[in-house]
Amino acid sequence: xxxxxxxxxxxxxxxxxxxxxxxxxxxxxxxxxxxxxxxxxxxxxxxxxxxxxxxxxxxxxxxxxxxxxxxxxxxxxxxxxxxxxxxxxxxxxxxxxxxxxxxxxxxxxxxxxxxxxxxxxxxxxxxxxxxxxxxxxxxxxxxxxxxxxxxxxxxxxxxxxxxxxxxxxxxxxxxxxxxxxxxxxxxxxxxxxxxxxxxxxxxxxxxxxxxxxxxxxxxxxxxxxxxxxxxxxxxxxxxxxxxxxxxx
Amino acid sequence: xxxxxxxxxxxxxxxxxxxxxxxxxxxxxxxxxxxxxxxxxxxxxxxxxxxxxxxxxxxxxxxxxxxxxxxxxxxxxxxxxxxxxxxxxxxxxxxxxxxxxxxxxxxxxxxxxxxxxxxxxxxxxxxxxxxxxxxxxxxxxxxxxxxxxxxxxxxxxxxxxxxxxxxxxxxxxxxxxxxxxxxxxxxxxxxxxxxxxxxxxxxxxxxxxxxxxxxxxxxxxxxxxxxxxxxxxxxxxxxxxxxxxxxx
Numbered sequence: 001x002x003x004x005x006x007x008x009x010x011x012x013x014x015x016x017x018x019x020x021x022x023x024x025x026x027x028x029x030x031x032x033x034x035x036x037x038x039x040x041x042x043x044x045x046x047x048x049x050x051x052x053x054x055x056x057x058x059x060x061x062x063x064x065x066x067x068x069x070x071x072x073x074x075x076x077x078x079x080x081x082x083x084x085x086x087x088x089x090x091x092x093x094x095x096x097x098x099x100x101x102x103x104x105x106x107x108x109x110x111x112x113x114x115x116x117x118x119x120x121x122x123x124x125x126x127x128x129x130x131x132x133x134x135x136x137x138x139x140x141x142x143x144x145x146x147x148x149x150x151x152x153x154x155x156x157x158x159x160x161x162x163x164x165x166x167x168x169x170x171x172x173x174x175x176x177x178x179x180x181x182x183x184x185x186x187x188x189x190x191x192x193x194x195x196x197x198x199x200x201x202x203x204x205x206x207x208x209x210x211x212x213x214x215x216x217x218x219x220x221x222x223x224x225x226x227x228x229x230x231x232x233x234x235x236x237x238x239x240x241x242x243x244x245x246x247x248x
Numbered sequence: 249x250x251x252x253x254x255x256x257x258x259x260x261x262x263x264x265x266x267x268x269x270x271x272x273x274x275x276x277x278x279x280x281x282x283x284x285x286x287x288x289x290x291x292x293x294x295x296x297x298x299x300x301x302x303x304x305x306x307x308x309x310x311x312x313x314x315x316x317x318x319x320x321x322x323x324x325x326x327x328x329x330x331x332x333x334x335x336x337x338x339x340x341x342x343x344x345x346x347x348x349x350x351x352x353x354x355x356x357x358x359x360x361x362x363x364x365x366x367x368x369x370x371x372x373x374x375x376x377x378x379x380x381x382x383x384x385x386x387x388x389x390x391x392x393x394x395x396x397x398x399x400x401x402x403x404x405x406x407x408x409x410x411x412x413x414x415x416x417x418x419x420x421x422x423x424x425x426x427x428x429x430x431x432x433x434x435x436x437x438x439x440x441x442x443x444x445x446x447x448x449x450x451x452x453x454x455x456x457x458x459x460x461x462x463x464x465x466x467x468x469x470x471x472x473x474x475x476x477x478x479x480x481x482x483x484x485x486x487x488x489x490x491x492x493x494x495x496x
Binding site for chain 2: 006007008009010011013014017018021022025026029030033034039042043046047050051054055058062067068069070104106113116117129132133136137140141143144145146
């Protein structure tokens, strides 16, 4: 991605070339229809001045019309839930959906970020620090006009609260899948390892998950199909993104 | 900041309202000059069709003209140097300068980031991890079209190299101020504390600073005034930002 600019010189040159072409056309039409050169030149001359003035007022008038104007406020959409709850799947779909809507969006995913920073620990302190850093990152992206889709177990209320404070529009989506279901699914075989003590401090088994008390949205993946859950999220996001319509 | 959009409906309505207004004007001009209603309507009718076709080809033609088109590639401008070298001062000026140029820019500063994450340690491992995380953050901002101005002591070549790899356009500015001068300046009284053992692992005193071997720019603040140093940086940045002119 890049920032594109058109210099003032380019805009001026383009304006002049269009006005010349447009007015010449008018004059030629008049000449062809009447055969009168003087009339053609007169119409063209008046047109140049008239159109420039008109165009200006046309622009100003449209400036006051709200129809079709949208202001999209970026936001941080934060998925939290147990391992295997379906966070990443739903976050990925959400990310793709926002891309399709043509908006700036960045995805932050627990697993992907950890692969860049393999030394991040799993103890409470480490986890909290990690989530706070991610939250800072998310808030900077949001501030720079990028919608963020984040999916992190983020088991502690404290660090989720910190992230909420950092962001302007923090939308917490609690993927509320019961532990039994998550353990049954066990997509990466991690619950099995946690049960057999190959992994320690595993959220849900031997580390706590503090459920969000007032998430902006709660999704129950055990009562709904993935598509149904995602539709709930889509409606929620559509509602949020259209809230700011027609504000200037 | 927000994302503004104009809906297709708005663009269509605006196009129609302009074409109606413009063509009516032409017809009225012709009518006033000739008093012939049929001629005025004929000119107007032909004009509508002719202008729509012409406008399209005018746009296509300008699409092929490079004049005045600029592509600005975002970049990560990374200031490294000893404590007290003048990094933050120069970074702040750089940040303000880029804002004035009307570009998207975010500032990341060692002191400010540490105030958010006070638990970040000063040992080699901690420092490297810290810088790598900042580098990841910077690269995400860059990827999302934001120029980043970062100022961090970043004493280890390893983590600076990691950041360079993460970013697309990494511009390393080495603020090359001799240790004696930095210690003399000691803006925050930290050298004094380091000498009296109130602070440990202080870069330059009891922790190493690995000088960049091939920075994109080296600034010698002991041989130049702040303004002179900043002018060097300005020229460097201007050169970089104009490099990509007229590329589509």
